[in-house]
Amino acid sequence: MSLTRQVSSIKSSRAFRWTVGVGVGITAALALILMFLLTQATGNRELYEQNYARLLALNVAVAALLLLVIGWVGLRLLLRLRQRKFGSRLLVKLAAIFALVGLLPGMMIYVVSYQFVSRSIESWFDVKVEGALDAGLNLGRVTLDTLAADLANKTRQAATQLSETSDAGAGLALERLRDQLSANDVVLWSASGQVIASTGESRFVLQPERPAASLLRTARSQRVATQIEGLEEAAVGNAGAGAAAPSTPPRIKALALVSSTSVGLLGETRYLQITQVLPAGLVANAIAVQEANREYQERALARSGLRKMYIGTLTLSLFLAVFGAVLLAVVLGNQLAKPLLVLAEGVRQVAQGDLTPKTALQGHDELGGLTRSFADMTQQLLEARSAVQQSMSQVDAARANLQTILDNLTAGVMVLDVQGRIQSSNPGATRILRAPLAVYHGKALGDVPGLEAFGQGVQKQFETYFSETSQRGLEHWQQSFELNAALPGSPDNAITLIARGARMPGTEECLLVFDDVSEMVSAQRAQAWGEVARRLAHEIKNPLTPIQLSAERLEMKLSGKVAEPEQAILTKSVKTIVDQVDAMKRLVNEFRDYARLPAAELKPVDLNALVTDVLQLYASENAIAPVQTELDPHCPRIQGDAQQLRQVIHNLLQNAQDAQEGLERAAKASILVKTSYAETTRRVRLSVRDNGTGFPEHILKRAFEPYVTTKVKGTGLGLAVVKKIADEHGARIDLSNRVTADGVVEGAQVSLSFAVVT
Incomplete structure (x- = not known):
């Protein structure tokens, strides 16, 4: 019991030191995490927005961990106080003082910071800024629409000029149009989507990109259609940090229907397509305005999360301050009360008989020296008691060895008192007697069902042994017993036992040892009967044949030579002799077969x-x-x-x-x-x-x-x-x-x- 308490005390001390180390590590980690969050939230918004979910989960986990540690420390102090452990009130008082010292200033800073953060974040989002961004975005859209409308008018006019131009002369006309309009690419398409003539960039392409079906339908119905391409790709390429630049710059495509003056079925519809690249400055400004508006809207939507993040950081700072205060209180209180706690625990253990080595402090003050003296005293007491326990252990080991030997003996061993009551028995006795002897401990052997005669015989042998020991100096008695129908399970429902009894030295108890020799007796009987059968077969069979032959010869010699009555008697007598000889032969053969039974081939x-x-x-x-x-x-x-x-x-x-x-x-x-x-x-x-x-x-x-x-x-x-x-x-x-x-x-x-x- 004392060793258990000592081990528990050592484990408790190790757990406390482990807790302190973990608490210090958590405190340092929390400080680094808080600094990282504040730095990233103010200096790198993009990184903050990308890792918002992770940071939020990390904050929640850290807050939960802090609450668990603080709750565990408080619960530990409360349990010590309820158990009335020495020094628990001092530890609770120190923890409360330091917790208040950390909590009150922390709460005041928390309230002020909460108001400051809430108002500061709201001031970041202004209505004027949002209006300016919307105006810039609308201006960019209007400019692009104007450029597209201008190119559409020019394309429609150029299509009118090409109405009289044949397909063969279309190439030269397209070249003049490209120079006049400062276009990047001019293509004349047939109604089936085949290139009739082209100039500019498409001239170097084997298969120029055909106009979309929707664009052709619009041009057919409205005479002209425009389309702005590449602007979205440019915006994506500009927003992506490592995205590749778009393969073609942003451009405007205008598609106009070329009227044909040919009369009849041979006239074919043609389309004029003019492509003009947008100015780089205009594209850059439009993309910048669009990206700024998108970023502003995203931040406006995320401002509640940003507010929660700052407030969560402040809350974690408050938890950190309280945790540090409580942890400091526990550490300092433990250092002050540790010597007294060591002495109080040691005195309590010694009072309960626990003399295991006690903890001694290594300090140079008076309390440290007192703990070392107390530890030396308990060590001397432990050595004295260990010597006594070693002697007792040797006795117990000898007893255990003896019990192991008894349990593994095939013979039955029982200890009886002078009245024949069972004091103990080994498994061998239960197996041989086929009775649950453990249930009858304390009762007479003759009271066990089926063992009445055996119990009476054993008791009688002990009485004779006790009466003759003083006269003849007998060391033990030995007797055979036979147990039959009351003990089913043996091969022939009979058990033959060889029992020995003697008085146990120095006690009034008797030792009874017995063994089952039924198989040995059965084997000896079978061997004896086999020998008898063999000898009978040898001694009896030899004269049987001469007897039979003599009787038959006598009948053969006297038949017909005696009177009828004597002849009947002779025939009957000879038949009787022959029949009995045959019966004896069969009997002898059976005995011979029993004696010569071959070994089994399994x-x-x-x-x-x-x-x-x-x-x-x-x-x-x-x-x-x-x-x-x-x-x-x-x-x-x-x-x-x-x-x-x-x-x-x-x-x-x-x-x-x-x-x-x-x-x-x-x-x-x-x-x-x-x-x-x-x-x-x-x-x-x-x-x-x-x-x-x-x-x-x-x-x-x-x-x-x-x-x-x-x-x-x-x-x-x-x-x-x-x-x-x-x-x-x-x-x-x-x-x-x-x-x-x-x-x-x-x-x-x-x-x-x-x-x-x-």
């Missing part, structure tokens, strides 16, 4: 296809009870030996058929073969379920042992072979009776769980 196998193939042998005409299937189509392939798995399915189906033979409820007899796939565990489950009488309790515990059977004619090797094949495949096998809610047994079920192909 390959990918489709279990559904294998079940379908075997079920062909159990059609309705061959089966005692009908066989139904529920095959999961999503079952993947499993790792298995197809031949051995076929034998497993056959043995299970044959047992299910035999279990329902002769039942009174044969009409309801049925067998269900089911496959399913669990995606979470990635295993395929095969189940065979019947509606028979189930297994007796004493058989259910040992059903997978050889020669354990409920059938009169059975050898008891069917389930033993299934169990052995399941072990070869690494499959889990379960055997249980199907019991209704009323406790009535309605059949048995055998299930095998196989791993899928990876």
Whole structure:
């Protein structure tokens, strides 16, 4: 907790210094921005107008940033005051004083400047100036219109002179007209837009520019038409800073209809076009007046924005002054109150048990020396407490290591008190006993459902151990226990445990360690039965053949030599001997096959296809009870030996058929073969379920042992072979009776769980 407070204090100090640095940087940036805005607005209007939107957005962003910083500083001071931190009142008082010192003069300057800016901007726009610009613009338009009208009259007169001139002599006449009118270009056009004759600039052009269709229509209807070209391009070129000069100077074009004196259909309409360049001075003056009027109108429209810009600049100046005052107040107040704050915070932390290194000021005054002495004292206390904590840490580490070992042990470990109540247990105990032992901590082991007998046996062993320890000096006790039907999930519904118990040194608690040896016992039993089967097959099979041959030879020698009654007895006796010898041979062969079961050759196998193939042998005409299937189509392939798995399915189906033979409820007899796939565990489950009488309790515990059977004619090797094949495949096998809610047994079920192909 103390370390957290120290880290928080260090972060707070760093945040404050970072805030001060950022505040100083923002202050300098604001000063530069304000100077730039004022300079650009008064000295370079074009640049100001081009960047008006950007400057406005920048001003709004800067104003918002200033407000946020000032609000954050004020909120921080208010929180310190509400938390009653030492020195907070002094900081608030200094901040208020400096803020007032900066605010009052700033407000007075702001009011005066606001009035000055508003009136100054309005005085820039005068009605007389606007009227003069309009008059100049109108004068330029009238002058251009006069020049155009004069050229139109001259062109109409020249067209009258050309009415008697043929196309062949038009060139010489056009040359005289160009000299008389001082024109730059003279062109005679046909009605189809073809050049008849030309002089001037168009003479050097292969394809002169044809008159516009609108201009031709006007000339045809009004006898003459004029057009001023190039003036707009010249104005644009003059306004653009880097724009290219227009290719042709501004000029006036006049187009007049040339009347033809020819009578008849052969006379063709002609048009006379005269082009005259406008005087450069006139063009320059007209463009200047037009540009000045446009600029004046734009500025008149933007004067409200200019006023807002100046007022915004003044407002930002006021914010800057207030921000600087508050920031200065915080900095100076912090410098004055910092030593006292350091000592107050250090004393509070020590009172709460926090002995982490304290902040010491490097100043040479008395307060700085006091902070250094206080820091040295807390450092000595911290070293003393660290030694104690190191010892405790070693103990905790040893305990954690022991707990890790217990959690990862495959054996079960439990701690019990002298009354047999569970104090603690590891995950191995929960896994082996298949019971949520953590829920029963504080309760007796015998109170756990299904572990009553185990708990009583363990408690009895501890009582014997305690009574004999003082007499015989026993270090521990060891005993085997068998848990059966109460703990489903083991291969044969029985668990064999090897348990050891002892007293924990220095306490009244007892340590119980146990391990599940069911698989080991099952493997030993299977190995023992295999050895027995092998020896029986060897010892019994050899004399069976001579016995059978001797009986048959005896019958052959005595047949026809004895009386009829004796002959019947002889034939019956020999038949009995031969039949029993054959039965013993079959029994011996089954034992031999069990003992010599080959190792499984695991390959990918489709279990559904294998079940379908075997079920062909159990059609309705061959089966005692009908066989139904529920095959999961999503079952993947499993790792298995197809031949051995076929034998497993056959043995299970044959047992299910035999279990329902002769039942009174044969009409309801049925067998269900089911496959399913669990995606979470990635295993395929095969189940065979019947509606028979189930297994007796004493058989259910040992059903997978050889020669354990409920059938009169059975050898008891069917389930033993299934169990052995399941072990070869690494499959889990379960055997249980199907019991209704009323406790009535309605059949048995055998299930095998196989791993899928990876």
